[in-house]
Amino acid sequence: MAGDRRGWRVCLLGGAVFAVCMTGTTLPTPLYPLYQQKFGFSELTVTVVYAVYAFAVIGVLLLAGNASDAVGRRPVLLWGLGCAAASAVCFLCATALGWLYAGRLLSGLSAGLFTGAATAYVMESAPPGGAFRATFVATAVNMGGLGCGPLLAGVLAEYAPWPLYLPFAVHLALVACSAAVLLRLPETVAERRPLNTVRPQRPGVPPRVRPVFGPAATASFVGFALFGVFTSVSPAFLARYLDVTDHAVSGLVVALAFFASTGGQLAAGRVGTVRSLPLGCAGLLAGLALLAGALYGDLLALVVLSAVTGGFGQGLAFRGALSAVSGASPPDRRAAVISTLFVVAYLGISVP
Helix, strand or coil, X not given: CHHHHHXXXXXXXXXXXXXXXXXXXHCCHHHHHHHHHHHCCCHHHHHHHHHHHHHHHHHHHHHHCCHHHHHCHHHHHHHHHHHHHHHHHHHHCCCCHHHHHHHHHHHHHHXXXXXXXXXXXXXXXXXXXXXXXXXXXXXXXXXXHHHHHHXXXXXXXXXXXCCCCHHHHHHHHHHHHHHHHHHHCCCCCCCCCCHHHCCCCCCCCCHHHHHHHHHHHXXXXXXXXXXXXXXXXXXXXXXXXXXXXXXXXXXXXXXXXXXXXXHHHHHXXXXXXXXXXXXXXXXXXXXXXXXXXXXXXCCHHHHHHHXXXXXXXHHHHHHHHHHHHHHHCCHHHHHHHHHHHHHHHHHHHHCC
């Protein structure tokens, strides 16, 4: 019993560190209109800045996604926190557009390092028999952290001084606290190897997995593309076309999509993985239709509804896609196939 409590304590603390890192990746979202005013760039530049983040994540997944299997989870997570801290410093020092590119690049590196290593750490830290709950913890802190970023930045930008600086100062403090926590947590990889033994992962899809992978990859691409729309251009759209200048409101709209995704992934456990993929795709289509209606009619209510509907559909679809692909993959190729699915997903988030 005491061992179980200790296992869950480590699992939850690791999850909290995971959430802090992911919060930083979406922190700039409601602040882009302010940066546009300060530096004078267009919505297209906003999407390019966001794409830099996505391509950095993809690069890390391909080149070092399996690094934590060799050197251990904690060293990789500490590198990720270091990149997150450096990203916050870039935004604190931002005097030109180039600082935003550098900050987003470093943020992408931190997310790429954390995505696999932190998920594995949370699941490995859980006591025996706790795999299902640990999977949900990893999912919830990932999406919950992504949702907390725009909400935190929006509230601070609207109701506190120094809107372009205080959110990143707060996150830098949280990263420092997370590093202190992580240094006290145990390592979960028993047999570690030197860093020079790590080789780039080769994404691939075995022939027997391809019938499952096609629909799963399509749903993942569309779902993450929807997130890309909300995180890159929706704050500017709300400000320009709906006269929503309250940064807390624009941050909340984006956060709702991620929080709804967490709910969708939780619901997938009850719906079942077989039905969650088609039902999630239906939710994605409904969310996209509502978003199109919101753009056409300039209606804030439809924007909010599209965030909730599309986010819930994304959660259902992505958990179903991940389960289907993982179940169909041979054990010796499973990591490579899942990495390929994440690469497709992050290509989707870079499109908008």
